[in-house]
Amino acid sequence: MQSLDVISVNIWQILISLLNLIIMYLIVKKFLFKPVNNMLAKRQAELDSKYDAARKAQENADKNESLWNEKIKSAEAEADSIIHNAADTAKRREDKIISEAEEKADGIIKRAEAEAELELKKAEAEIKTEIVEVSSALAEKLLSREINIDDHKNIVDSFIEKIGDDNE
Numbered sequence: 001m002q003s004l005d006v007i008s009v010n011i012w013q014i015l016i017s018l019l020n021l022i023i024m025y026l027i028v029k030k031f032l033f034k035p036v037n038n039m040l041a042k043r044q045a046e047l048d049s050k051y052d053a054a055r056k057a058q059e060n061a062d063k064n065e066s067l068w069n070e071k072i073k074s075a076e077a078e079a080d081s082i083i084h085n086a087a088d089t090a091k092r093r094e095d096k097i098i099s100e101a102e103e104k105a106d107g108i109i110k111r112a113e114a115e116a117e118l119e120l121k122k123a124e125a126e127i128k129t130e131i132v133e134v135s136s137a138l139a140e141k142l143l144s145r146e147i148n149i150d151d152h153k154n155i156v157d158s159f160i161e162k163i164g165d166d167n168e
Helices: 002-007 011-144 149-167
Strands: none
Touching: 011 149
16 A cells, blocks of 8 residues: 555646746746846847848859959950051051061163163173274274285174173
């Protein structure tokens, strides 16, 4: 029967335990519930502000990314323009250099032709001078002696041969 005493239910004990539980609940509610709620509210506010800051940073990063993409496109277009302008300038310089070289070459050719023509005129003048000298020598020989037809033919032939030898 002893085992029944251990299992027995005492109403006063249950009431005291219940009363203890209610008092404990009121004390915990009075002293701990508000500070814990305040701490949780502060924690929630901190998290909300961090989420807001992260969202704003993300929006700002997206905005900056689009600005940078536009700047990169603008820079690429400007670089293409600079390269195109440089190529055009190089082409114009190339054309100018080529035309100057052609003009110089034409000038050199004209000078060479003029010099060749001058040399030709000098040679012609020398030939004329030589002909005059030979003619003078021939006339001197003719005047110094009497000429018959054979002598005349021989003199003319030697004169022609001499002119032919000088031209070669």
